[in-house]
Amino acid sequence: MAKRVIVLNEVVICAAAAVTALGDTLDQTWERLLKGECGIRPVTRFDTSGYAAAAAACVADLLPAANGSRLPILLERLLDGFGTVPVECMLLTASTKGEIDLLERFRRGEVIDRQKLLPETFLHHLRRMTGLRGEVVNIQAACASSTLALGRGAGIIAHGLADAVLVVCCDLVSEFVFSGFSALQALSPGSCRPFDRHRDGLSLGEGAAALLLMNRNRAVREKRPVLARLLGWGAANDANHITAPARDGGGLILAVKRALERSGISPGEVAGISAHGTGTVFNDLMELTAFRTLFGERKLPLHSVKGATGHTLGAAGGIEAALAVRSLESGLLPPTVGLQNAEPGAEGCVDNQALPFSGKVLLSTNSGFGGINGALILGREDWR
Template identity: 35%
Template sequence: MKIFVTGYGLISAIGEGEESLSAFKAMRTGIANGDTESTKAYKLGVVKMSNEELRTKYALHNSGSRTAILGMVAAKKAFEGHKIIKGVKTGLISGTSVGGMDLTEKEHKKYIDGQMISPSAYADHSSGVSSHGIARELGISDFVNTISTACSSANNAIMMGARMIKNGILDRVVVGGTDSLTLFTMNGFRSLMINDSEWCRPFDNSRQGLNLGEGAGFIVLESEKSIAKTNKDPIVELKGWGSTSDAHHQTASSENGYGAQLAMKEALGIANLKPADIDYINAHGTATPNNDLSESHAIKAVFGSSIPAFSSTKAFTGHTLAASGGIEVVFSIMAIKKGLLLPNLNFSTPIEETKLTPQLTYEEGRKINNVLSNSFGFGGNCSSIILGK
C-alpha cells in the first residue's frame, strides 16, 4: 500500500510555504536577536506576527497557545482544498514539545510574584490541548494524537500517521509538528550551554551551538483508497520511516550516531531503497558540537563513500524543536517537486574528524527522486523519513 502526500503547509522565521525558497535563494536567514528585555541576548528565528495578527491573517476560528496558533496556520494551509468526507476517516497527529508553555510561563511568573492564580490561564498548558485545537480548526474529529519525543516529535508524528493508514485505522491524516518560542526552552538550552549567541553554523568546525526558532509544518497523508474518494493529486510519496533509540545519554548523542544509523537504515529498508537512491538529505544539523559530529559519523556509516548532497536548513529557521521535522519535511517536498538542493548557511570549514562539506548553494533544475529527512531528539529518540517521486 502506497501513502501519498496531498497537501503541505509551513510557517517559520523565513515565512510561509514557498516564501521560504526566496530566503534560501538569497541566502537570507530569518534569525536575529530577540527584541525584548528577556530575549535580546538570544539569536532567534521568530515568526514576525503576533498571535492576533496570525489569527486575523489566516482567519482562524479557534484560539489557544502560540504553539496551537502556529500549528493551526500550517495545518490549515496543508488541508486547504480538502474536505471532511463521510467514509474517509481523517485524523490529526501533531508533534510538540512545549505545548502551551508560552502561556503557562507567563502565568506562573505572576504566581511566583505572589499574584492570585487564574486557573483558566492554565487550560491550554497540555500538549494534547494544542493538538485538539488544531484538529478542531480543521474540522477533524475522527482522531487526534500528540507525539512528544523532543526534537524528533514531528518526524515521529509523520511516521505514526503513515502506520495508522497502513494498519487501516485511518484513511487520511494531517501530520507534522509545532512549537513556539518560550523562555522555558531559551533558558533550558542556555543552562545546557548549547545556545550560540552568534549565528549558528551547522556542520562547521567552529560551531558552538544552536539558535532556537519557532514555527510549524504539516502535511496531509492519504492512502490510495482515500485519494479515490478525495480526488486529490499526489504530490510525493512517503516511502519510508524509521524510529529508534540511541540509548546512550539523556541529552547527548552517541559519538558514532548509532541510533541515527539505525533510523536511517530502517527508513531505507521500509522504502526498499539503497543509499545510492537518495539524492538529498535534509539533515538534523542543529549546529551543536555533539549533534553535527554524531550525525556526520552516522551519515558516513550509512552512505559510505558516496554521500549525497546534504544540508541543514536550521541556520535559516533556527531550531524549531518539535516542529523541525514538520518544517523540514515541507522543504523536502519542495526539493523533490521543484528539483532543488537547499543550502547550508554559515559554513566555512569541515568538521575535523569527519571532513564532510554540506551543500553550500541553492540549486534548481536538479533531478531529485528521493529525499531523506532526519530528526533526532533528547532522550535518544532518532527518527528518519524518506519521501520520493
C-alpha cells in the same frame, strides 16, 4: 503453513504547509531559503540579558491570541489556505512544549483559566480549527517528534487503519526553552552554522508544519495532487545518553536502516539528505559519522535548514519534510545558511548555495534528547 503476506497501502503526501521565521507560507520559506536568507534575529519577546545568546528565529509579528498563547495564531496562519481534508481524517500532532507560554504567564502571576493549561485543551482547539471529528494524539519524542508522528501516520495508512492522516507540528520560542538551552551551554552566541568547522551551538526557532498523508488509492479517487511519496520511516534509540548523541551515530544508523528496509530502497538510491544539523559540535559530528557508515565515501549532498529557520524543536521534522517535498519537485537542496568552512568529512557534501541533486529519493533525519532518532525516506511521484 504458508506465511501470510500483508500488502501495505502506499502512502503519499497530498498537501504541505509551513510557517517559519522566513515566512507564513511554504512558498515564502522555500524562496527565501534558496536565496540563503537567515531568519535568526535578536529576541524581543523576553529579556535575554541573563542568557548565553540573544537571538532566535521567531515568526514575524506573532502576537498572543485571546487565550494568551502565541500558538493559536501560529496555527491559524499555518492552516489558512491549507485546503480541505477528509472529515474522518485522523489528526496527529507533534509538539514538545505546546502552549508553554501560557504556563510562563501563569507562573508569573497572571490569572489563567487552568483548564487552558492542560495539554488536551490545545489539542481540542486544534481539532475544532481543522474541523475534524476524531480523537487527537500528540506525539512527543523531543526534537524527533514530527518525524515519529509522520512515521506513525504513515503506519496507520499503510496498515489500513485510516485513509488519511493530518500531521500538524508546532513549537514556540519561549523563555522557558531558551533558558534551558542556555543553561545547557548549547546556544550559539550568534547564528548557528550547521556543519561548519567553527560551529558553536544551535539557534532556537519556532514554526509549524502541516502535512496531509493519504492512501494513494484514496488520493487518486479524490483527484488530489500527489506532492511526494512517503516510502519509508524508522526510529531508534541510542540507549546511550540523555542529552548527548551517541558519538558512533548508532541510533541514527539504526533508524535510517529501518526506514530503508521498510521502503525497499538501497542506500545507493538515496540522492540527498535533509539532516538534523543543529550546529552543535557533537550532533553534526554524530550525523556525519552515521552518514559515512550508511553511505560510505559517496559525496552525498546534504543540508540543514537550521541556520535559516533556527531549531524548531518538535516542529523541525515536519518543516523539513515539507521542504523536502519542494526539494524533490525542484531537484535542489536548499543552502546550509551560515556555513563558511565545512567540517572535515562534510566538504563537497554541504554548501551555503543551493545544491542540485540528481535522483528521486531523499532522506530526512532528526535526533533528540533521550537518545531518540527518526528517519523518513521521501520519493518523487515518478520514482520507479
